Amino acid sequence: MIENTLRDFLKKTAAASAAFVTPKLAAGIVGANDRVRLAMIGAGSRGQELLKQVVAVPGTQLVAIADVYTRRFDEAKQIAPGIQTFGDHRRVLDMKDIDGVLVASPLHIHAVHFVDTVAAGKDLYAEKTMTWSIPEAEKCLAAARKSDRVIQIGLQHQSGGPFADAKEWMSDGIVGKVTQVDSWMSRNTPHGQGQWVRRPAADCTAQNVNWPSFLNGRPDKGFDAYKFMNWRLYWMFSGGNNTENMIHQIAWIMALLDLAPPSAAYMSGGVFSEKDGREVPDTIAVTLDFPNDLVVTWQSTFSNRRYGLGQRILGSDGTIEYIAGATDMVSGESEEKVQYYPETVNRPDGAVLTGKSPTPSHMANWIDCIRTRKTPNSPVELGYRSALAAHMANLSYRQKRRITLEEAKAFRPEF
Numbered sequence: 001m002i003e004n005t006l007r008d009f010l011k012k013t014a015a016a017s018a019a020f021v022t023p024k025l026a027a028g029i030v031g032a033n034d035r036v037r038l039a040m041i042g043a044g045s046r047g048q049e050l051l052k053q054v055v056a057v058p059g060t061q062l063v064a065i066a067d068v069y070t071r072r073f074d075e076a077k078q079i080a081p082g083i084q085t086f087g088d089h090r091r092v093l094d095m096k097d098i099d100g101v102l103v104a105s106p107l108h109i110h111a112v113h114f115v116d117t118v119a120a121g122k123d124l125y126a127e128k129t130m131t132w133s134i135p136e137a138e139k140c141l142a143a144a145r146k147s148d149r150v151i152q153i154g155l156q157h158q159s160g161g162p163f164a165d166a167k168e169w170m171s172d173g174i175v176g177k178v179t180q181v182d183s184w185m186s187r188n189t190p191h192g193q194g195q196w197v198r199r200p201a202a203d204c205t206a207q208n209v210n211w212p213s214f215l216n217g218r219p220d221k222g223f224d225a226y227k228f229m230n231w232r233l234y235w236m237f238s239g240g241n242n243t244e245n246m247i248h249q250i251a252w253i254m255a256l257l258d259l260a261p262p263s264a265a266y267m268s269g270g271v272f273s274e275k276d277g278r279e280v281p282d283t284i285a286v287t288l289d290f291p292n293d294l295v296v297t298w299q300s301t302f303s304n305r306r307y308g309l310g311q312r313i314l315g316s317d318g319t320i321e322y323i324a325g326a327t328d329m330v331s332g333e334s335e336e337k338v339q340y341y342p343e344t345v346n347r348p349d350g351a352v353l354t355g356k357s358p359t360p361s362h363m364a365n366w367i368d369c370i371r372t373r374k375t376p377n378s379p380v381e382l383g384y385r386s387a388l389a390a391h392m393a394n395l396s397y398r399q400k401r402r403i404t405l406e407e408a409k410a411f412r413p414e415f
Contacts, residue, residue, distance in 0.1 A: 176317025240280025
C-alpha cells in the first residue's frame with residue numbers, strides 16, 4: 001500500500017522545488033554542497049532516457065555509469081559530460097560520495113544490481129519490472145526491508161496526474177464497489193519488423209561486451225550480438241510484454257485499489273504477429289483473480305495500435321476510464337486522459353468528471369525523497385506485488401494452466 005499518495009506529493013510541490021535549490025534544507029543529508037550525487041548501472045536506451053531526466057532536476061550531479069557494453073560510455077557522456085565510466089558495476093558502488101544509484105540494466109540482472117546497491121548503502125531507483133522471477137522479488141523485498149534506503153521503482157505512472165485524480169475519486173467513494181477492471185495495450189509495426197527488434201551495431205562484439213557479466217549465470221553458448229541487443233525476446237533474459245508493459249498498468253490498478261497480490265492467474269496467447277524467432281508472446285490475454293471478489297483483465301497485441309492503452313475501473317456507482325495513445329517504448333510518453341462516468345442507476349445526479357492534475361517528474365520525486373527520507377510514489381512494496389502479478393501470468397502461459405499464488409511462490413525457474 002502506498003504510504004504517501006501522489007495527492008500529498010502535489011501539495012508539497014512548491015516546497016520540494018525549493019529544496020532543490022536551497023542547500024540549507026538538506027544540510028547533512030546528501031553530502032558536499034548539498035548536491036544529490038548519482039550514478040547509473042545499465043546505460044542502454046532506457047537508461048539514457050533516465051539520464052536525461054536526472055540532469056533536468058536541479059541540485060543533482062551525475063557522477064558515473066557502469067555498463068557491460070563500451071559503446072554506452074560515449075553515449076552517456078553526450079548526456080552528462082565528465083562522468084566516470086566503468087565496466088564493472090561494483091566499481092560504482094565502491095564510490096563513497098554517491099548518494100543514489102539508478103539501475104536500468106536488462107531485467108535478468110535487476111536483482112543482482114538491486115541487492116548490491118542496497119548493501120552498499122546507496123539509495124536506489126530500480127527500473128521495472130523489479131525482478132526477473134518471484135524468488136528474486138522475495139530476495140529484493142527482504143533486502144529493502146532490512147535497510148533504511150529510499151527505493152523508487154520505475155513505475156512512472158504512479159507519479160502521473162491521472163493516478164492522482166483517480167485516487168481522489170476512489171477516496172471520495174463515488175466509484176462504489178469494484179468487481180471488475182478491464183485493461184489493454186496495443187502496438188503495431190511494419191510487416192516484417194517485429195516489435196522490440198534492434199540491429200546490433202558493428203562494434204557489438206565480444207571484445208566490447210562483457211558477455212559473462214551479461215549472462216549472469218545463464219548457460220554460455222558463445223557471444224551472440226543479436227540476443228544481447230534483443231534480450232527482451234527471450235525467456236532467459238526477459239518476462240516479455242507482461243514485464244515490459246502490463247506491469248505499468250497492473251501496478252497502477254493495484255495501487256489505486258490497494259490490492260494484495262492476485263490469488264490466481266490465467267494467460268493465453270502466442271507468437272502470432274511476427275514469426276521472427278522470438279520466444280515471448282506478442283498476443284496476450286491475461287486474467288487475474290484478486291481476493292475480495294475482483295477480476296482484472298489485460299489484453300495486448302503487437303499487430304494493431306488502434307486503441308492504444310487504457311484501463312476501465314468498473315464500479316457499482318461509476319467508472320474510471322484512463323486512456324492513452326500508443327506509448328513510446330523508451331520514453332514511456334503518450335497522450336493521456338482520465339475521466340469519471342457516474343452509474344445513473346446508483347448516482348442519478350452524478351456528473352462526468354475529467355482529471356486535470358499535472359504530472360510531476362517521477363525522477364524528481366525520488367530525488368526529493370532522498371533529501372527528505374520520505375516514501376516515494378512507487379515504493380518497493382508496489383514493485384514486489386506487481387512483479388508477482390506479471391510472473392504469475394507468465395507462469396500460467398508457460399505451463400498452460402491456471403496458477404495460484406501459492407504455486408507461483410513455490411516454483412523455482414530454470415534458465
